[in-house]
Amino acid sequence: MLIDNIRLFLKIAEKGSMVAAGREMGLSATTVSERLAALEAHYGVVLFNRTTRSLSLTDEGRTLIEGAKVVLAEVEDLDARIRHGAEAISGPIRISAPVDLGRSIISEVIARFTEKHPAVSVELSLSDGYVDMVGEGFDLALRFGTVTDSTLRVRRLGAYRRVVCAGPAYLKAHGIPRKPSDLSDHNCLVMRFGRTLDNVWRFGTGKASQVVTVRGNKIVNDGSLVRHWALAGHGIILKSELDVDADLKAGKLIALLEDHASPANPLQMMYPPGRAQPRRVQALAEELTNAMARASA
Numbered sequence: 001m002l003i004d005n006i007r008l009f010l011k012i013a014e015k016g017s018m019v020a021a022g023r024e025m026g027l028s029a030t031t032v033s034e035r036l037a038a039l040e041a042h043y044g045v046v047l048f049n050r051t052t053r054s055l056s057l058t059d060e061g062r063t064l065i066e067g068a069k070v071v072l073a074e075v076e077d078l079d080a081r082i083r084h085g086a087e088a089i090s091g092p093i094r095i096s097a098p099v100d101l102g103r104s105i106i107s108e109v110i111a112r113f114t115e116k117h118p119a120v121s122v123e124l125s126l127s128d129g130y131v132d133m134v135g136e137g138f139d140l141a142l143r144f145g146t147v148t149d150s151t152l153r154v155r156r157l158g159a160y161r162r163v164v165c166a167g168p169a170y171l172k173a174h175g176i177p178r179k180p181s182d183l184s185d186h187n188c189l190v191m192r193f194g195r196t197l198d199n200v201w202r203f204g205t206g207k208a209s210q211v212v213t214v215r216g217n218k219i220v221n222d223g224s225l226v227r228h229w230a231l232a233g234h235g236i237i238l239k240s241e242l243d244v245d246a247d248l249k250a251g252k253l254i255a256l257l258e259d260h261a262s263p264a265n266p267l268q269m270m271y272p273p274g275r276a277q278p279r280r281v282q283a284l285a286e287e288l289t290n291a292m293a294r295a296s297a
Helices: 002-015 019-024 030-043 059-084 097-118 168-174 180-185 223-231 241-249 279-296
Strands: 049-050 055-057 091-097 118-125 140-144 152-159 160-167 192-193 197-198 198-203 208-214 234-241 254-256 265-271
Touching: 002 019, 002 030, 002 059, 002 208, 019 030, 030 223, 049 140, 055 059, 059 091, 059 279, 091 097, 091 279, 097 118, 097 223, 097 234, 097 241, 097 279, 140 279, 160 241, 180 208, 192 223, 223 234, 223 241, 234 241, 265 279
Parallel strands: 091 118, 091 140
Antiparallel strands: 049 055, 140 265, 152 265, 160 234, 160 254, 192 197, 198 208
């Protein structure tokens, strides 16, 4: 029962709601409340701060969620080894990735991986913003840029340039910027990463580095949509070369200001804190690492 209550606790933390967790697990609101109370009584602590409108983890709740993921992963691994044999890989994996990268390389890796390991289920969450890996229950997350959360374990998957580019129709109508400062006269389509507005574009290195604050008539938190806007001739974008390489080669987008390119941006794969990941997570991480190495090549 303790393990089942811990599973319920993780589901409540993931959903941010006791009602939503109960609905997904087929439990009544009364049962969810009673089982959470039993878990809190077992540990002698309060795991959630509750108000009529919100539910948030206490410090003790965050401690439990970090350890609980590790313990449950080991239980699931043991169950899989007994049921399916020592070599079998099974169980759920939750992964978060940027929108464009998730729809291309990562989705292809997952398709091959689940075909190879049919007892594994993968939930892919696409978001270009920051995610709380522990709070939202992710096993893996991929993000561009430097990781600021020092508690996470990180594996670097390569470094990729961000390319300033636009569609031929836009450039024909509005002209081609020849230097970074020219962008102030252009409609730049801006990404939002969580709470951060990506309107400060950096160019060059060292003494030749420049910073330009751009603006435009569209802001979006979806990397795929900003790319489609550029393809439709709506403005200039700043995107990872991984996302626009095929469009550049096909002439659907034109690279701009290449003489002022900024340093490559790292792509990181992050793991939550704790001990070793389950074998299924390790296996998928290796597949993703190999896929990104092939993409770099």
